[in-house]
Amino acid sequence: MAAGGAAVVIGDIVTFLTASANWHGPEGIPTRLLEHVQYSFVAVLIALLVALPTGLLIGHTGKGTAVVAAIANSLRALPTIGLLIFFVVLISPHIHGKGDAAYLIPSEIVLVLLAIPSILSNTYAGVENVDPAARDAASGMGMTGSQVLFKVELPCALPLIMSGVRSATLQVVATTTIAAFVSLGGLGRYVFDGQAQQDYAQMAAGAVLVALLAVLADFGLALLQRAIVSRGISGRYARRGAAAVPDRTDALTADVVEAEVVRA
């Protein structure tokens, strides 16, 4: 399974990706891609439904931040693959359904668990870090608590919330790939089937597809972020002037670190 020169490898990957046999049937690229997107989308959606309201509540009331920060940080230290296999071994013997439910349910649980911390901590950090002057002004104008939350704090926190959603999505897309190791479908199948068949071209083609999917998903969310974040907050008015403020909308990693730094 040793790789030859880079040129040979790229040729093999292109051959795999363009072979028409790989574009049809239950093991074809469209089917695997769709599975991957479905698993990831469901996990991020559930995580969002749990983490967004909780994060907004915690950030707005300021209660429970220390507990949540401690839990979110310790979850980061847990090895994802260990967590995945733990839940599969724990749950799958008790599921006697048809199809892949025995692997799908534990995998989805782990994907949701992994997606929650970054959305949750970015949401409450975003709400907490809203300029107190803006919050006071809103109350002074006669807004009620929930009006302040939804009309001032939420819009102001959106950039940080979106960067949480983006890193959660990346985490989920990556872990869905690994879930193929425990027999789940998705693009990771090419990586592990290729390995079992000592077929490096298949492995690498799967890896390239996963990388492309991750980059495209992040790009799509960046566009969404651009569309829903008020221009007054993202600072895109400043562009028109000289020496623009560095664009922060596309930097997902350090925003998370920043949330971290605020806490440290």
Added chain:
Amino acid sequence: MISYFTDHRGEILSWLGYHVWLSALPVLLGLVISLPLGWLANRYRWLYAPLVSVSGLLYTIPSIALFVILPGVLGTKVLDPINVAVALTIYTVALLVRVVADGLASVPDDVAQSATAMGYRRFQRLVSVELPIAVPVIAAGLRVAAVSNVSLVAVAATIGVPELGQLFTTGFQLSYFPPILDGIALCVALALVYDTLIVTGTRLLTPWRRAVRPS
């Protein structure tokens, strides 16, 4: 869980050894590489946007994909641990470049100017004034990198690289909890050790932060 560990001690300890160097070396290499890059991004602002964009793009690629793609690029074998070390170094650099640049940018102007007025040359000022002030920010980035590396190294076990992740794949094949729990415990402990080391190092490097307690 304990008896599984004592029964397989030799094997587990050798996996732990691999795990330690596969997760620690990339953090050190990544720091060494990202310090000059972050400095460049801060010194020449036009470099900031491209460096941060490329880092962001690299950080987007899932680890398992990078572990599989790198052998094709480097000409190594798929099972070679070098792939894991290189992949994690790339992630660490991607994470730290912006942190270093932002950390250096956070040095107040009047502090930098005072240092210049006191006769510090540019490099001296960087090493003895600006870098120390940026230490807490850089350390926060290092903590994230080190802790997440421990988890990422374990992923490589799915394609056969020997490290603590082998406990998970073994546990999966046997449908047996003890190796899985041992693996989780050892990974968390290792992450905790790195975190404590970095926090302690930061405290030692920034004595002035303890000298005055803001009330």
